[in-house]
Amino acid sequence: MSQHFLDQFLFVALPYVCLFTFLLVTVARYRMQSYSYSSLSSQFLENEHHFWAVVPFHYGILVVTAGHLIAFLIPRTILAWNSHPLRLYVLEVSALAFGLLTLVGLVGVIVRRFSNTKIRTVTTFTDWLLFAMLLLQTISGISVALFHPWGSAWFASNLSPYLWSIFKLGPDVTYVAAMPHMVKFHIVLAFLTIGFFPFTRLVHVLVIPNPFLWRKPQVVRWYRKR
């Protein structure tokens, strides 16, 4: 298979397959299995290490994902921010810190699920596969940050136009064709994760209980006398 054909497959065909799978299966699952839209919290089963795994992981991945999304949506603003080296360094160090935080949390999540018998019992093969994908994605993202700086700048100038070309149905693979293998791996795995999304516990992202932010606090107690 020539490099040209491989690039067309990985950066044109695969993204569309993953995005369409994401859209169709997400809607289908919500219509057919609404009650499966959950992350199935395991906090009741183990609450000692839960905090040190889940909190760093969630704050890390939310900030890093938001950063990617912002660079995709407003790349010129990111380039303008980066127009002074000091600001570029602040952005890159912060992004790396949140990436490392994600890694710490994710490793915590995996170790906790593996080492606790009760939680291991409620962990499915799909969960393990998802954890493996997220782990590889986090490690590759950190590697890209360290070995191919400055990602915030070249994401805005190269990858944002590529992603827009996908959404505008005029895919332009020239933006990614010459990227290093680690960057290509990170992009392909991102699309695979998007395609895998509706089959996993990740769907809880779409049903975040936002009323938690403003409703009155509730306490759950035993009704019977103890």
Added chain:
Amino acid sequence: MSRSIMLRGTVVLAVVLTATMADAQDSPDYFRQNCMNCHTIGGGRLTGPDLKDLSKRRVGRDWMIDFLLNPKAVIDAGDSYAQEIFDASGGKVYMPVGPGMTKQRAEDLLDLIDAESKLEKSQFKGRQFSNKPFTTADRKRGRQIFEGTQQLKAGGASCISCHSMHDTPALGGGRLGPDLTEVVTRLKGRKSLSAWLVAPGTETMQPIFKGHPMSDDEIHSLVAYFEASAGKSPSEPSANRIALLLMGLVGAAGLVFVFDSLWKRRFHNVRRQLVDVSSPGDHP
């Protein structure tokens, strides 16, 4: 059943999308965007040789096609003519394979070069650049453009995004592309480098600058900065990388510390208060 249909649909979609990505760019546009940064037709040598009357060289058309399809393979195979060209270009930088290069594309390019060679003045003769001596102000402005403090007028990304220089501050420049401290030497001098910057020819830079070309004035300043840097020692990437990693680790550790401080009494305070309110006197 429905899974089978979905799987088949997915495979068909993938094959159709892959097969229909035809490259519709015509030869003059292709030459302008991919070849003119190193070659002219009748305008003299740049990084690569002048291509006027290419068909009259001692190697044949088949050799040319093989070379266009994979220059590095032909040079590394020990071909004497390929080695001659490589040495004349400085013997350091291989000619890259043009994006989407096929046998048909190579044939079309050779036809274009033949046709342009017959003209008195080819459209690919190349631009003329100023020969005026560089000043301190030129070099200073070139460094500002490199580091991004002076943004490129057409909106191109600053060089520091992907490149480093011997004097790039603190954590250094980007590492997606090579260090540019010796770029004047690598690209064979001021004229070749200036021509190269008009339409940067690497696969990574080309899409960025295709719609955001640099002005002659900006190229002049950048070349002034690059020329002044020639002979200096390139920056050291591993030291910058370790510094970046340490700063990231400190930041991550700081965030963990903040979480712990914010939720130190996470097992007690919220629930205790709620229980107190809902049933006063129900606990010691």
